[in-house]
Amino acid sequence: MKNENPLVGLVMGSDSDWPIMKVCAETFQQFGVAFEARVLSAHRTPDAALDYASTAASRGMKVLIGAAGGAAHLAGVLAAKTQLPVLAVPMPSKHLQGLDSLLAMVQMPAGIPVATFAIGEAGATNAALFTVAMLALSDADLAQKLADFRVRQTEKVLAKTLPSTLPAV
Numbered sequence: 001m002k003n004e005n006p007l008v009g010l011v012m013g014s015d016s017d018w019p020i021m022k023v024c025a026e027t028f029q030q031f032g033v034a035f036e037a038r039v040l041s042a043h044r045t046p047d048a049a050l051d052y053a054s055t056a057a058s059r060g061m062k063v064l065i066g067a068a069g070g071a072a073h074l075a076g077v078l079a080a081k082t083q084l085p086v087l088a089v090p091m092p093s094k095h096l097q098g099l100d101s102l103l104a105m106v107q108m109p110a111g112i113p114v115a116t117f118a119i120g121e122a123g124a125t126n127a128a129l130f131t132v133a134m135l136a137l138s139d140a141d142l143a144q145k146l147a148d149f150r151v152r153q154t155e156k157v158l159a160k161t162l163p164s165t166l167p168a169v
């Protein structure tokens with residue numbers, strides 16, 4: 001998936017991550033943030049992943065997001081080759097439900113940081129919202145969109161109702 005002059009590189013280790021990471025892409029679309037989504041693996045396509053990270057800044061990108069599951073070293077590998085902020089989204093895994101992915105990402109040794117989000121869709125959404133917040137620091141229109149989003153979200157929650165009666169016991 002390509003957009004003109006992407007500001008964000010949304011990289012995932014496998015196309016099997018897409019059903020979750022598409023909510024990240026949808027959030028960028030909602031805010032009108034140009035992004036590029038790619039499948040690149042730290043272990044299956046290491047040279048391509050390193051090349052992508054090392055050329056991202058010169059291509060005008062501001063943020064990279066790395067999503068991976070299991071022994072999830074993609075975000076760390078990307079971060080090793082760029083000074084851009086790298087956000088990490090742990091994918092749910094088959095046997096350990098993403099706890100492996102989370103620990104692999106969040107336990108980066110000192111020196112090369114990645115900012116790790118929640119496992120799954122919540123993390124995918126929040127990685128996009130966090131990116132929007134960073135980009136909004138130098139983009140007043142985007143800052144207004146983020147403020148509007150927060151207001152709509154608050155209104156939605158306050159408008160929620162619960163059943164007024166409980167079923168008889």
Ligand code: RP5
Nearest residue numbers: 013014016067068069070091
């Ligand atoms: C990781 O391995 C990917 O990010 C994915 O979450 C996981 C499984 O990949 P597939 O075997 O489904 O391609 O590298």
